[in-house]
Amino acid sequence: MESPDTRQRLVFTALRLFWEKGYGSTSIAEILQSASVNSGSLYHFFPSKQDLLLAVLDAYHEGIYPMLLEPAWAGIDDPIGKVFALLARYRKSLVDTDCFYACPIGSLALELHEPDPPVREGLAKNFRAWVGAIEGCLKDAAARLPRNLDRRSVAEFVLTTMEGGVMQARTFRDVAYFDNAVGQLKGYFDYLGRDAAASASRPTRKRGRSNKRRSR
């Protein structure tokens, strides 16, 4: 495959290296060598390393649907099944890399302590897209979840579980920690499902307890 587009090759190479080694530990020289590009070309397109990072975050964001969700959801119709199919994809990523790499955004989010607003926004944008996809599944699940359950909040919690599970699996180099996180989340969903079924068979009781989100 020929790749005449230097800019794109740089972004993809940097994406891979940042994923594998983190942002701070990936040197410009390494990116240049991996992409077979000279420093002048890089700095022609990106004024600084941080601008390259921003381009990487954009590229990742662009790829969330076609590269992540689409393949993960191939042949899966059940909306809640889609949620766990996506988690299964991260599991595969962990297993394939001996529990080294999974979600590049999460790693970058905790590595970058700088307050640079554009970088943070790039990370946040990725998280929002991911959560939005899960939220869509939960909305599609309709009556299988409690009626007044805040779908967005639960979707954020799925991200919480995924990232926390990945962190532990990486630290212990054991995918069982990720499996446990997913298993507990599954338990939570089971409870939610039973709750929805129970209140459906007992229509419109008054007591309006429910998982409402706090104001933000």
Next chain:
Amino acid sequence: MESPDTRQRLVFTALRLFWEKGYGSTSIAEILQSASVNSGSLYHFFPSKQDLLLAVLDAYHEGIYPMLLEPAWAGIDDPIGKVFALLARYRKSLVDTDCFYACPIGSLALELHEPDPPVREGLAKNFRAWVGAIEGCLKDAAARLPRNLDRRSVAEFVLTTMEGGVMQARTFRDVAYFDNAVGQLKGYFDYLGRDAAASASRPTRKRGRSNKRRSR
């Protein structure tokens, strides 16, 4: 307070700086200046920067009970209350630092991509101690949780939730994301509590479904 112990001053200083800026972004020179120590002294005690990191991880491990759990649990007897009191302490840390810093171990765990076994073991040891403390609470909760619920797995899930919630709160610079994670976890615990109460009033049914952990 006088501090004649150079070694200890180095460890505490490094602990603080690693917490604030991460490991890779904290230079030896910065540690030396902050601790008012010369490089020769540092390298007298620690052969390399990584050895200093190991000492920091040890020190943090030593401090988990006296510096973290003890103050978080002061005046709290309810075991499940202790779990959420600990989470509340991380919340306070987030609020106090404008959502910059909370759990130093989690940040380091995702920053350090190196496979150095001793470092990973230092991180894992800290996680294990934390999970062990939560596990103790869950065991104390006794009948308020389903009888055959795996306490260790749920304790690991509490860590998952905390770390995932901190990651999102940091990225969005908004503690509401941490609050949501804790709120969802609370919802899960509510279900577990109701489940325990229900099966207690209906003693010893046969169907032994339950949150068993996978083999590891």
Next chain:
DNA sequence: CTTCGCCTTGAACGATCAATCAAGTGACGT
């Protein structure tokens, strides 16, 4: 052919990094 502008080349720069080391200090045992 000339000119212009995009893109590439790659040596070089100053800053900063972790780490070194020869020289020294001072408390302590003998």
Next chain:
DNA sequence: ACGTCACTTGATTGATCGTTCAAGGCGAAG
């Protein structure tokens, strides 16, 4: 008084960092 040794001093090292820049290639427009 002397030797020993744990500890300190701080200049210095070589490597590596992100970044710069003068020079040149090259296709398209005039």
